[in-house]
Amino acid sequence: MPGRFSVALPVVSRERIEETLAARWGLRGTFVPLNGERDLNFRVLVRGQPEGRSRVFKICNASEDASMLECQEQVLARMAALDGLEFPRVVPTVDGESRATIRTDDGGLHLCRLTSWVDGRLFSGVNPRGATLHRSLGQCIARVDQALQDFRHPALERRMPWDLCRAVEVLEAYRLPDTDPGREDLIAGFTTLYRDRVLTVSDTLRRGAIHNDANDNNILIGLPAGTNERVCGLIDFGDILYGWLVSDVAIACAYAMLDNDNPLDIAADIVAGYHEQHPLLPEEVGVVFPLACIRLCLSVCIAFHHQIVEPENSYLGIGTMSSWRMLEILSEVPPDYPTQLFRDRCGLRI
Known part of the structure; x- marks a missing residue:
């Protein structure tokens, strides 16, 4: 089974969080809860500083180890060199350490980390979105992949449910109940396409x-509101791994297509933006569509099982209905058409 991870969020009192931030980072402030699949996250409004100098405090899931956090820290250091894009930066403790530990209410010891807050508006809340913005998204993802091109770390060789290379194995492990044959058939059809x-x-x-x-x-869009033309940053490197390069652009396409009337046109602009910055091989362009579809399949199936384990965590179900609707729409698309469209938008000979 491909690394089922615990989704039970750590339980820590506000008092203990305040004590840890004061003792390890010398900070005091107020906390605003943030969404998270398996980690406990807060925006920290630091006392005596403007709102733009906020921090993000992450208390890691019990399954996270120091090696993966070290890997993420090295990645964020690389991202800091990318001009024109913003990424979280690790805020060291008063002792110069990149992370600390915090004891949860049940006595467990969890790793924790403080990073800078990145200003911007979430892509999910931005409308309208035009071709320029979607190409900008593709270019952003491409620049991240380029910066990581020669990056290696042992923690990247991880087994986790979100690895598109193991999609068939994951979908078998997270099968839907037999009570909804229509949706089972939908997943089966995209699994066949993936194979x-x-x-x-x-x-x-x-x-x-x-x-x-x-x-x-x-994905973050620039401020102020009304400036909907450029992606300004990317956050949350918690799922980073060693996988197919084309997976990144396919994943971006999968979520950008949700709740849109022209999903393939949107995906084509993202692919074209990526290709302009970091040229894709013809074989890679040919797998974007099935990879985007299989990512949405993973999303709905994993969410179903995680919500059983952690019903109070509303973040686990975000976008599930939208994903099902998009899968139904995409199931009607002739499988060769998206590749033809993407190649044409990239200026590749068909």
Whole structure:
């Protein structure tokens, strides 16, 4: 089974969080809860500083180890060199450490970390979105992948449910109940498409360190409101792994298509933006559509099982209905059409 992780969020009192921030980072302030799949996250409004100098305090899930946090810290250090894009930066403790530990209410010891707050509006809340913005998204993802091109770390070789390379294995492990045969058939159809169009060419797909979670709540658009033309940053490197390079652009397409009348046109602009910055191989362009579809399949199936374990965590179900609706729409698309559209938008000979 591909690394089922615990989704039970750590339980920590506000008093203990305040004590840890004061003792380890010398900070005091107020806390605003943030969404998280498996970690406990807060925006910290630091006392005596303007709102733009906020911090993000993360208390890691029990399954997270120091090696993965070290990997993420090295990645964020690389991201800091990318001009024109903003990413979280690690805020060291008063002792110069990149992370600390905090004891949860049940006595467990969890890793925790403080990072800078990145200003911007979430992609999920921005409307309207035009072709320029979608191309900007593709370019942003491409620049991240380029910056990680030669990055290696042992923690990247992880087994986790969000790894598109293991999609068939994951979907088998997170099967839906037999009570909804229509949705089971939908998943089965996209799994067949994935087997036929992705696994048959997997040896030709480039691999590398990838962000692996460019969903619409991790993409930031520039301020002020009304400036809807450019992606200004990317957050949450918690799902980073070593996988197919093309997975990143496919994941961005999957979430950007949700709740839109022209999903493939949107995806084509994202692919074209990526290709302009970091040219895709013809084989990679050919797997974007099935990979985007299989990502949405993973999203709905994993969410179903995680909500059983953690029903109070509303974040686990974000976008589920939208994903099902989009899967129904995409199931009607002739499988060769998206590749033709993407290649044409990229200026590639068909």
